[in-house]
Amino acid sequence: MPVSPRPARKTTTAPATSGTVRTKTIRGQAKNLSEEPSRIPTIGYVILGRLAQAEETGYDLSLFMGPPRNYIWEASHSQIYPLLATLTDQGLVQFRDVPQVGKPNKKIYSITATGMTALQDWVRNAPTPMTRRLEFNAKVNSLWLLPxxxxxxVLxxxxxxxxxxxxxxxGHMNDAEQRSGQAFPPPPASKYSGIxxxxxxxxxxxxxxxExxxxxxxxxxxxxxxxxxARK
Incomplete structure (x- = not known):
């Protein structure tokens, strides 16, 4: 008995945006991952928030999110670069290549309109519980064991x-004020107000x-x- 040929797997390409939007085949059908903003980890929104203020290289982002300037969220190179690729796949981030002499092209990342919408929706999602992992506070809990x-x-x-x-x-506050070109505190509508x-x-x-x-x-x-x- 002849075997009917299997139907060709259908692949749908996501609509073009201002950046390069890649597609991912899931269960036989390509899907634009930007349709699933819930899959973005918190660190992804931190990166989007930074890119909403200014375009950055991956290296610049690693400086912003590494010590000693990690006032919001700490992350390493190994976390940032794969996540930038994921955000690009989702259409939330785009990049342009800048040629360098004797070096690989430098990627400058910026947020897309889709990324800006996802970021705004995330900011609206409140309240947000505080997470706590305070090592010294844990030491204080056992400080009574010491003379x-x-x-x-120790204190x-x-x-x-x-x-x-x-x-x-x-010093970082002074640097940020100089980069902004305006006196601190900036007005609430300024992109530097959050910084x-x-x-x-x-x-x-x-x-x-x-204290x-x-x-x-x-x-x-x-x-x-x-x-x-008591000893006297």
Whole structure:
């Protein structure tokens, strides 16, 4: 009995946008992944937010999202570059090649209209719970295991480190103000307003942490004084 030929697999090409939109075959039918914004991880929206402010290379993005300037979201090269490729596949990001002498072409990434819409929709999706992974707070939870003198030293070192961070962040604030070409604080409609707000948060939170460390020190000093009087 003759076998009927299998029907050709149908592939649909996504409509063109301002950038290169690739297609991905899923279960026999190509699909534009930008139709599934829920698949974008949070780090993807962080990248879109940065590209909404200015076009960037992957290297520039890695500087923005790496220490010591990672005020919003920390990420490494190995995370950023594959995600840029994914966002390009989804039609949310596009890039242009810039020739370089003696080097591979440099890719300059920018956000597309589709990416801007996805970013705006994500921003509207509130409220957002805070995630917490605070290593030193975990140490504070077990600080009672140390003699008061050692606990005070640990807190002194943490305060010194935090003060150095504040000085560094103030320098970043000055750099951002110079790049913006406007006096800080910028107006809310400025694309630099979010940068300013996050740097200010980094400063204010560290200032509060120093006050918190000092309050814990006060408690340990009081305990040490009581212990000293009891020995007399």
């Amino acid at each position: 008061p003198s050692e606990a005070l030293t 002194d070192e943490q305060i010194a480190m935090t003060e150095a961070e504040i000085e560094m962040i103030n 300013y707000a996050n740097i200010r948060y980094a400063l204010d939170s560290r200032r509060y942490m120093i 918190w460390y000092q309050s814990i020190q006060k408690d340990f000093r009081a305990a040490a004084a009581i212990r000293k009087r």
